[in-house]
Structure formats: structure tokens, C-alpha cells
Amino acid sequence: MVLIGLNRLGLRVAALLQELNQPLVGIHATILDQRALPDIPLIIGNATEALAQVNLSHAKSIVLVGDDHMENLEIALKAHAINPASRLIIRSQDRQFSDNIAPLFPYAKVLCGAALSAEVFACAAFGENVLSFFHLSNQIVMVTEYNIEEGDTLNGLLLSEITHGYGVVPILYQKERQDNDSLMPWDDVKLSVGDR
Numbered sequence: 001m002v003l004i005g006l007n008r009l010g011l012r013v014a015a016l017l018q019e020l021n022q023p024l025v026g027i028h029a030t031i032l033d034q035r036a037l038p039d040i041p042l043i044i045g046n047a048t049e050a051l052a053q054v055n056l057s058h059a060k061s062i063v064l065v066g067d068d069h070m071e072n073l074e075i076a077l078k079a080h081a082i083n084p085a086s087r088l089i090i091r092s093q094d095r096q097f098s099d100n101i102a103p104l105f106p107y108a109k110v111l112c113g114a115a116l117s118a119e120v121f122a123c124a125a126f127g128e129n130v131l132s133f134f135h136l137s138n139q140i141v142m143v144t145e146y147n148i149e150e151g152d153t154l155n156g157l158l159l160s161e162i163t164h165g166y167g168v169v170p171i172l173y174q175k176e177r178q179d180n181d182s183l184m185p186w187d188d189v190k191l192s193v194g195d196r
Helices: 008-019 047-053 069-082 095-104 113-124 159-166
Strands: 002-004 025-028 042-044 061-064 087-092 108-112 129-136 139-145
Touching: 002 008, 002 047, 002 069, 008 025, 025 047, 047 069, 061 069, 069 087, 087 095, 095 108, 095 113, 108 113, 113 129, 113 139
Parallel strands: 002 025, 002 061, 025 042, 061 087, 087 108
Antiparallel strands: 129 139
């Protein structure tokens, strides 16, 4: 993977990709503190010129998170010309720009930071322990952790009743005070206080 733009967001993306054991090379315009990314090869300089140095023809993905969305788009077009099979992920800071550009580049994922931030805030407003969220079929899917408490309206219900009544999909179930959990649990599990 090639990550272009190692600003604060870029450094966080790099850290996540490292956690996922993804091979990565970074491109940034200026010198960075070597302690920021000690295990990532880094090319310093003009991103367009640096594309020739990163073995772009074999890159699985190219992630552009620079602060200038027009520059991100320009570099993405050049990268796509070199490797049309790679995935392009382009950061934008303007929702309208993202909405206008996305249909023109079906091979790229154009993400607007402000729109994603708004979704994160909206998910947090639910009050549940939101672990993650993602888009699937033009819908936001939230992954939440829910603990059954005393007086909870879900206490005593079957998972099937919750699944159909609330439109949720239980992916993990853990009985109170038990270390083991079940992935994709059966619908006939009856919930009780302390269950997760």
C-alpha cells in the first residue's frame, strides 16, 4: 500500500495499517520525525515525482490523505494511469466536492472527513458503546456493544425477538460471568441481566 500525505490523519492511517500487518510505504513532502513511523519506508519530496520510486505498479491500494483535495485528485489520476488495478482512496474536505467527484471516478473511493466526522458524532449520540461503523449498500451500519441491565426492556427476550423487532443482527453473545462467548449465536438464546 502507498500512503500519500503523512499529516496527523496520515500518521493515524499508517498506524492502523501497521496494526493490520499491511505492507506500506509512505510519501510526504517534508521530513518527519523518524520516531513517528520507525518501521515504514518513507520517501520525502514531491508526491507526483515520488510515485516512480514506490513500485506503484504492484500497489494494492493508494491512499491519498493530503490536506489539498485538488492535489489529492491530481495525484490519484496519475497513480491510476500507472496502476489502474489498484484501489484509490481519496480524502476530501468538502462534501459537495466528494459528491461531485465520486461518480466521475467509479474506481476510487472519495471520502469527506467532515461527513465521516458527522456520522461518528451521530453514532455516539445513540448512547450505546459504538465500537465501529461502516457503509454497506448506502446505509450506515453501527457495531455496538450492549449490556442487559436491571429493568432493561430487553431482559427476558429471545435474540430472535430483538433481531426482528429492532432490525439488528447479533454477531456475538456472552452470558453473564462466563469467559466464553458465541459468535453468530442462535436466535433461541434468552437474554438475562448481565448478558452482553
